[in-house]
């Protein structure tokens with residue numbers, strides 16, 4: 001039978017990386033199980049997330065938790081040791097963090113997908129939308145070290161996986177993120193000084209190579 005904590009994941013998934021960073025921040029030991037998303041999904045994945053059939057899925061004592069932001073909150077509540085990812089006694093602060101994590105899900109993932117899936121005018125629009133969304137986050141971050149202030153937390157975990165794709169965005173969209181969002185680039189460097197982030201995020205060159213592979217094999221780039 002399964003170990004206490006298992007993460008069904010896929011190495012390049014920003015959503016899975018959120019969960020891995022949260023588990024590392026809390027020092028929770030777990031079994032990582034890479035899933036095949038391209039050819040045939042495992043029985044375990046299909047029965048663990050029958051509604052969306054997507055990774056990540058956290059299996060805790062055999063019970064599946066789905067959706068990366070829900071998984072990160074679950075981890076924060078079930079393993080309260082180490083610094084909280086969401087402010088414990090601050091409902092307003094938690095609401096603000098959830099607002100920005102939702103914004104990232106609504107905007108960043110959508111824009112970056114369009115950037116590398118589309119061509120011509122549509123790709124140009126995706127580039128503009130991505131820069132716009134990153135600028136909005138830059139404005140929200142302002143001069144704080146992290147999105148929640150002094151401490152690394154929920155919104156940082158929601159966004160930081162996308163930073164290992166910045167190289168791919170810049171190469172595909174022919175633009176410099178640092179030029180438009182210097183504070184976001186500085187924030188990404190600060191996050192990467194944390195072992196939880198440094199050991200989880202894949203090398204940007206590997207990510208770019210994967211995105212190119214998908215573009216060519218799926219979209220005939």
Ligand SMILES: N[C@@H](CCC(=O)N[C@@H](CSO)C(=O)NCC(=O)O)C(=O)O
Pocket residue numbers: 010012013014015037053054055056066067068069
């Ligand atoms: N809202 C969800 C998104 C998960 C997701 O898209 N997972 C992708 C891989 S990462 O892009 C996935 O499992 N895709 C498989 C499929 O769509 O068949 C979350 O936050 O966990």
